[in-house]
Amino acid sequence: MASPSHLRRLEAEAIFIFREVFATCDRPVLLYSIGKDSAVLLHLALKAFAPGRLPFPVLHVDTGWKFREMIAFRDETARRLGLDLIVHTNPDGLAAGIGPLTHGSAVHTDVMKTQALKQALDRYGFDAAFGGARRDEEKSRAKERIFSLRTPDHRWDPRAQRPEPWLLFNTRKAQGESFRIFPLSNWTEADVWDYIALESIPVVPLYFAKPRPVVQRNGALIMRDDDRLALLPGEVVEARMVRFRTLGCYPLTGAVESRADTLEAVLAEMRESRVSERQGRVIDHDSTSSMEKKKQEGYF
């Protein structure tokens, strides 16, 4: 047997997972967060169901604070691939004017991401949601199952999770329960980039270095994507050569100084990197166990 390479093994595993879910769940949805992991996730989903089209919708939970380039990329991707794209923003949060700058990252994330995601899943009756989380991202995720069972109110109970020997998944669930499914569980950040290169998958240009308007705030380089980011006394906007390792809400996502403006350069830079990709995320820094707590609350 020709030993399939590492990436082909991971690809086949993810395709297997997509098919297993689609064959056994009623209303799957792909959670699309526009970043590199979502790009790979979407690419694999298309492969799993080819030559047919993607047989379920793609959901973007829009907090209203994503980079403008992300939104443009999202809409262009949906057009190019003929996706059934659902965009949901928490109307209550929007009415209350919730935002990261005025309410802080914790409140913003809870209302505009966690609550918004629950609203969307309930509204459309989705019972299986694919996400792009990887086990190598964060310590508590290293123990995440590929299939994560959620209660009818979307909570994640560590005690109720099912063992997953071999690649055998128990996809049965009670009325109201749902699954979050992570087909990229066994991928690393390096695998994701290697696969993007191998398959020429388009990604948001924000991953590549170019001069961008940034301010220094709390030790991070924050891009001023629009004028909602009011300057504090002493802050100046500078054009610096930067790129992003992860993408989220722009006021919560730190840029890194870089000259890597091509995919090859990004791959080379990553080989040299001495800090983890999550370092740029403000959300993880609250406490070491913060991601775990957020997950129990229903954050993806």
Add this chain to the structure above:
Amino acid sequence: MSPALLAARREEPELPPAGQATLPAGRSLLRFITCGSVDDGKSTLLGRLLWETGAVYEDQAEALQRDSARFGTDGKKRDYALLVDGLSAEREQGITIDVAYRHFSTRRRAFIAADTPGHEQYTRNMATGASTADVAILLVDARKGVLPQTRRHSSIVSLVGVRDVIVAINKMDLVGFEEPVFRRIEAAYRQLADRLGFRTVHVLPLAARDGDNLTGRSARMPWYHGPTLLDLLETLEPDAQSDGRFHLPVQWVNRPHADFRGFSGTVASGQIRVGDPVTILPQGRTSRVAEIHRPDGPSRSASAGDAITLTMADETDVVRGDVITVGHRAPHPAGTLSARVLVLGEKQLAPGDRVLIKLGSATVPMRFEALAHEISVDDLSPKAARHLGMNAIGQVVLRPEAPLFALPYAENRILGSFLLIDPQTHATLAMGVVDAVSGSTDASTIRPAGGSAWPRFWPNGKREQARSVTTMFAFSLAGYVISGSLLGAAVLAALDAIGRPLLHAFLDGLQPQKTRQDRAVTPDPGLDGSGI
């Protein structure tokens, strides 16, 4: 970087460049599991491997330094175990309670490590972690030697088919790095392993906390001339799964429009080419392969591990759960499975129970027909039992109540492994492996494979021949005996006659040892195996 961290670095290994160097195409992937007793230092070993292979980033290193001061068990020294003990519940208890998967890579290989719990109540988590592993690292505390847990973990990794083990005799620093201690434990382990059918057993002395023989040779144990742990992991060639005949468990029927009807799944074994004749099991209808679609487009052929979609030359009725195989094969009747099961849930399993079995892509109702005996994981001996509780392993007979195609696990891991599911609560009750498949519908003639003993799972040499005769017999039986219970009984009796002496041979020299607790750690049973 904090001055404290810099100071610590002077006496401890430098943090190599992180960032998991991207993989050259074709670099292989090795999956392994670390197992051992509660405080053998599994998490320390793995954390230190991550550290030394550059899988730890600077920000994570700083968090480690902070955490070491707060939760560490080793004073001010860096506590590598904290790199892998993820859940706050675990930190508070100071033990690992679930399977954690860790990634690291070297120039030669990429690795996925499953870090599994040591406490005996977590047998099920260990079995889960071991089920996908190519290699098992078994930790033994040099001060304690081979313990009941060592036996238990060895049995479990053998049960799920791991054939290559590395025995890491850890904490050599606490026995003065003395060679006789090492040799004594090595001899004891080899005696134990002899009965478990491993293909290779490597034994090496370690002091994981200080890194001796982990990635570099230990100056403190000059008497050891073998490879380091990382050398072994980089060079061990895992047991190649025998390719065998083509089998595709159908996951899903792809019908995007009236002109396309494809059958999607991942090839469990063998190869297929366009034009090959195929049989759809269990029904036995036949057709011919028209097209093969692989992830990168149409193809002339596909082989084990490929996620594919097949179309057939004629209108063929295929549903999820069917298995497409090459050539012409007789229908596969609903018979019985002789199997070993490990109970994963809190609910007991007893003969007469009706459950669901998920095997390959099929999920069918199943009756728990008979419990031959429970298998003690402490000493591998059979013991009488009426039911199986959590973490118990039993030799059982299962009867599918709808047609189901299965193969012995020794022949095909995908079509020989299964879950048992509670039809009411949907909970996963047990995991299991098929030892033999019978086409007979008369359960009274079935004798569980293994007779009264722990079957040697992956036999070698002469025994291998004997075994393959036995399984081939059972296998062809499945094909040819449709309902004749008389013939079935005769053949099964023959099967039993062949199998039994063989299994008794395995028992020779087996001396059950009295179980003793090595450490009284009582984790919250409610957290057992919960995972995330």
